[in-house]
Amino acid sequence: MTTTLSDFERIKAKSNYLRGTIVEGLADPVTGAISDDDNKLLKFHGSYLQDDRDLREERRQQKLEPAYAFMLRARLPGGVVTPAQWLVFDRIAQEYANGTLRITTRQTFQWHGIIKRKLKPTIAAIHDALAGTIAACGDVVRNVVSTANPIESAAHAEAYAWAVQLSAELAPKTRAYHEIWLDGEALIGEPESTVAEREPLYGATYLPRKFKIGLAIPPLNDIDVFSQDLGLVAIIEAGTLRGFNVAIGGGMGATHGDPTTYPRLASVIGFVTPQQLFAVAETIVRIQRDWGNRSERKHARLKYTLDHRGLDVFKAELQARLGFTLEPTRPHHFEHSGDRYGWVEGHDGRWHLTLHIESGRLADVGTNRWLTGLRELAKVHTGDFRMTCNQNVIVANVTAADRARIDAIAHEYGLDGYLRQTGIRRHAIACVALPTCGLAMAESERYLPGLLPKLEWLLDQHGLADAPILLRLSGCPNGCSRPYLGEIALVGRGPGRYDLRLGADFSGQRLNTVYRENVDEAAILAALDPLFVRYAAERAPSEGFGDFLLSSGLLHNDRATTGVARQIPLQVLA
């Protein structure tokens, strides 16, 4: 059986290592867009072309093209940002973007609304702040995330260091990024034979699809380690990092109405020492490069490669290529996948303040002047900032003497909501969706502020205002907000309509399942209310909402509990 390569593979192959005609497209004054082919390549540089979907019809009638603007995403391994960098990123938001900063579910910043002629100066400004955007999107290893654990500072430092090193090691090596954005000199007249050496890991066509790596330090699973293509669970014994349990093949994306696509939790295949980590990570990436499906992009993630080839076959190939076998998995235990809000003291006497940022959107709206507040914090803060995969920010490494000053700023700008918020509000995540995301089928970030009070009211009726419940909103089934790991999740189907999914656990180790399909808000609230009633009355002490739904028999979650392997169509693997 033969299948042709996907069009995206053709574009990559003829792109000359991600150059394409991006430079020419940026210079074209007739349009605020770039070509479709170049837009696919641009993702590898950390940017997507988007448009304001609210304005499409109006502008069409005005004979104007859509209001094109670019989303730009930083590559910030481990989500750590210095105050100096923060001030630069904040200035970029105001000067080049739409006046907001967006913390993503992968611990980094996104800017929205950057028009074409400002894209290059924006990337240059990010570069000047000693950060970059290369490979923040695209078919490559993305921003490597790591637990933002502020308490075990030594462990965090070690995990962060690995995230940074993995990120650097696995980043694309093409000079295209420097040439296009930073006026780096093109390597002219290079002989053809050296071309392959430009991407020793990826080759000319990079990976079949995106590849996400995350590193968790138990008992915190704030990065949702089992949603990663490659999840690493740090094993710390007696205060020493012994190595990592390796989990492969996690992924959130799916397509409505296509059962051959599905979210999948990563499978734990063994333990590696720190010395083995790079070789193992790189070899897993290489096998996915060689085996992944390059015909059908929706079957191209590592999770499908594993289910198609078989986990055992993949592991055998991995060990054969490595020349050693993985050690047996070591015990680990996760408590939860959320963030701990407020102040915590680290082992070295430094203090860390986790602030709740709804949907990760830093903007000045009414009395919540969060963008300005974080800017004011950055002006006086002497430690660092850490973004979390739950779209929040930690003001980290604060001396005891500085706490009062930090608190005062947080209070002044409305950043201290974590002190009063309900359990569900503190555990809500929403993707961007409309109006900028081209994939969105329904509202998400803009819907959360309207939905939350209704859920809070229902919960409060049953004495559940403080119950921590993981709520995840997604405008489409692709899963940026990791909706399949929400105890309650809404996955957009169309305007105002969602699949209601229930029954994930509280620590990111069990997927949820569809409870109501393609329903509106009234149906969602009507479906949840009786479940809240039962939960309030019957739950075991400290039993989470998702766990309760299964233990009470209110929900049957066959797929998540049995882990049934799925069949996907055979494909020729290029």
Added chain:
Amino acid sequence: MTHDSRTLTLTQWLTHEREITRLHRAFVATLAATGGHAELARVLQPEHAADFAALLASDQPIDLLRRYPAAWRAEALVAALRPLAPRLYSIASSPKLVGEEVHLTVAVIDYEAHGNPHWGAASAFLATIGEDGKVPVFVESNERFHLPADSSRDIIMIGPGTGVAPFRAFVQERQESGASGRNWLFFGNRHFAQDFLYQTEWQEALKQGALHRLDLAFSRDQSHKTYVQDRLREQGAELYAWLQSDAQIYVCGDSAHMAKDVHAALIDVVAAHGGQSSDDAAAWLNELLQQGRYARDVY
């Protein structure tokens, strides 16, 4: 009420018959006399011509009526206002493409001044009349501003703002009639994002080869203001080459500044790339104007 032996209501007179958005000298004089306003009388004197010009530019009749009270009778007011003059617009479409329709490019005049909203008489009328509204129109042909009879000749079109209107018609016409000459458009406006008139049509025309070159100048998108005349100078060598190969050149739009600035830029281009003095370049351009190879429709 009756004026000029026609009887209409005051509303009808003001809505359909009188010029109420443009000031003129006779009205100011009548108001100065009727209300006994010394300040108005002053600006009417020849030595204060500059002040009077400024007044004409900044005020509509309603502004003066508010500022300078006077005891008006309806008949006197209607008599003091000029008859409403027709507004002339370039047709922005070719019947070869759009059939019985006529497309216009109208900038709606709508602004605040002296604390009150102001509108353009015709543009606000057209903007609010609705799809089924009826508009009295007539066609006045412009013999000095039309496509070359020889369709193989190249044309250069300079039309910032609503000055682009006839060039949309030209490009439609040349595409529909299969003209072999090349079409080069210079367009400018304030902002790329909002003011790129017919953007999607020009993009399509470029793709189809109906428009061969498009140079753009958006004046307010950067700190340094850029206009079409700057683009003319930048493209001077190519522009001169087109002119040397008998291209027809058209300018349409604002007469107060644009047409003069464009003319000056053309003199520079011809002087620089034709190796001529500015005087010789100007003389040559004047020849082209005489011959109709350089045509202007400015307002």
